[in-house]
Amino acid sequence: MIDLTRRAKRVAEVAALHADAVDREGRFPAEAVAALKAERLLGLQVPSQYGGEGAGLAQIAEVCCTLGQACSASAMVFAMHHIKLASLVTHGLTSDWHCGLMAKVANEQLLIASSTTEAGIGGDLRNSLCAVEAEGDLFNLGKDASVISYGAQADVVLVTARRNPEAPTSDQVLVALMRDQMSLNRTSTWDTLGMRGTCSEGFRLEAKGVPTVQIMPKPFAEIAAQSMLASSHLLWSAVWFGIASYAVDRARSFVQGEARRRPGTVPPSAMRLAEAASALQSMKATVLSGLRKYEGAQHEPDELSSIGFAVSLNNVKTTASSMAVDIVQRSLGIVGISGYRNDTPFSLGRPLRDVMSAPLMIANDRILSNTANLLLVQKGGGQLLSA
Amino acid sequence: MVSDEVVRDILRQNEAMSGIVDSLGEDEDLFEKGLDSFGSVQLMLALEERFEVEFPDTLLNRRSFSTIRIIRETVSKLSMGAAA
Numbered sequence: 001m002i003d004l005t006r007r008a009k010r011v012a013e014v015a016a017l018h019a020d021a022v023d024r025e026g027r028f029p030a031e032a033v034a035a036l037k038a039e040r041l042l043g044l045q046v047p048s049q050y051g052g053e054g055a056g057l058a059q060i061a062e063v064c065c066t067l068g069q070a071c072s073a074s075a076m077v078f079a080m081h082h083i084k085l086a087s088l089v090t091h092g093l094t095s096d097w098h099c100g101l102m103a104k105v106a107n108e109q110l111l112i113a114s115s116t117t118e119a120g121i122g123g124d125l126r127n128s129l130c131a132v133e134a135e136g137d138l139f140n141l142g143k144d145a146s147v148i149s150y151g152a153q154a155d156v157v158l159v160t161a162r163r164n165p166e167a168p169t170s171d172q173v174l175v176a177l178m179r180d181q182m183s184l185n186r187t188s189t190w191d192t193l194g195m196r197g198t199c200s201e202g203f204r205l206e207a208k209g210v211p212t213v214q215i216m217p218k219p220f221a222e223i224a225a226q227s228m229l230a231s232s233h234l235l236w237s238a239v240w241f242g243i244a245s246y247a248v249d250r251a252r253s254f255v256q257g258e259a260r261r262r263p264g265t266v267p268p269s270a271m272r273l274a275e276a277a278s279a280l281q282s283m284k285a286t287v288l289s290g291l292r293k294y295e296g297a298q299h300e301p302d303e304l305s306s307i308g309f310a311v312s313l314n315n316v317k318t319t320a321s322s323m324a325v326d327i328v329q330r331s332l333g334i335v336g337i338s339g340y341r342n343d344t345p346f347s348l349g350r351p352l353r354d355v356m357s358a359p360l361m362i363a364n365d366r367i368l369s370n371t372a373n374l375l376l377v378q379k380g381g382g383q384l385l386s387a
Numbered sequence: 388m389v390s391d392e393v394v395r396d397i398l399r400q401n402e403a404m405s406g407i408v409d410s411l412g413e414d415e416d417l418f419e420k421g422l423d424s425f426g427s428v429q430l431m432l433a434l435e436e437r438f439e440v441e442f443p444d445t446l447l448n449r450r451s452f453s454t455i456r457i458i459r460e461t462v463s464k465l466s467m468g469a470a471a
């Protein structure tokens with residue numbers, strides 16, 4: 001890992017420079033993604049024998065946080081790419097084709113997008129309507145993909161589909177499609193309050209005559225449970241932490257400016273800053289404990305698929321996402337009108353609009369109802385230092 | 388000993404499983420056959436109720452409920468422990 005912090009910071013500088021334009025124009029953060037490629041950060045997670053750096057999720061999360069402080073959309077694109085890559089790295093090592101894909105991702109710095117959401121199914125990623133239609137060694141696949149974030153810019157898309165046209169909607173596989181193997185026709189646009197640069201547009205996806213070796217060998221049920229849910233909750237939370245910590249930094253700098261102007265007094269806003277800083281620390285502890293739990297469980301499939309693990313990771317998502325919104329709002333309260341304006345060094349409008357996506361992308365209510373179900377059998381009795 | 392038939396009876400209450408219970412092999416993966424997170428929790432509750440056992444957290448994972456054979460073995464072990 002050659003100086004990961006410095007490489008991430010160099011990308012963050014580029015991302016920050018274009019963040020307002022990306023937001024205003026609702027466009028893909030092309031400059032930041034070019035910088036990610038130049039710093040070779042898209043292949044970080046790929047094992048070293050395939051040309052990557054074998055980075056763990058915590059290191060990826062640190063980069064997500066650094067980018068989140070600069071440009072939420074760039075950070076989210078980076079996070080989503082690495083969530084897909086985590087599935088490849090965790091479940092693709094037994095397949096030659098997928099190992100080859102990992103090598104290509106590392107060597108050519110390919111950008112991976114995800115297609116789980118489907119018209120008629122919505123955001124329930126564990127069900128699909130579309131199906132792999134195989135004939136011999138080749139298959140066709142058509143999907144009404146109602147959201148593919150940065151679909152138009154991705155080099156590879158990992159797509160969920162039913163195993164075959166007769167399979168139940170929950171019997172899914174994950175298929176890797178290269179850009180030149182599919183057509184993507186835009187069916188909806190992405191004009192949103194925040195996170196405008198993720199370009200999460202809808203597409204009609206059509207792929208014909210794709211080799212069946214591109215279907216991931218493990219059932220998607222297992223991939224979702226063992227790598228995708230944990231990596232999504234953790235990397236998204238790291239992005240939100242980056243946004244929240246940027247806002248608190250702005251508030252801190254504002255309060256310090258006030259203090260310098262009135263020597264001998266503690267500005268009243270410093271009390272609010274103390275509250276925001278405390279909330280930020282709690283949020284950090286939540287994300288970190290999730291990352292540690294994941295690292296401890298990573299090579300133990302029983303633990304990864306356990307109810308206790310799912311409950312803790314669900315809690316990381318719901319807690320971090322609501323805290324992030326709260327912290328940015330508190331920061332705005334401290335900075336006041338300078339934060340509300342879009343033309344001051346303390347502007348917090350963009351981060352606030354961006355972070356408001358956190359409780360909504362995979363709605364917290366959906367996650368809480370999943371946790372509620374799991375709690376019907378979990379026994380509890382955990383200790384401070386374990387479980 | 389927990390019989391194969393009792394486990395199948397309980398599985399029959401599950402929406403995704405009800406139509407295919409009789410054709411399921413002892414070692415077929417129930418999750419691959421459509422058992423989802425909600426269904427597996429309902430299955431655990433039904434087993435706890437039927438056999439008057441409580442699954443400890445260490446057994447609340449996918450593997451312990453993945454096939455009819457494993458469910459039988461898990462429940463048998465727990466009920467023997469409870470009887471001892």
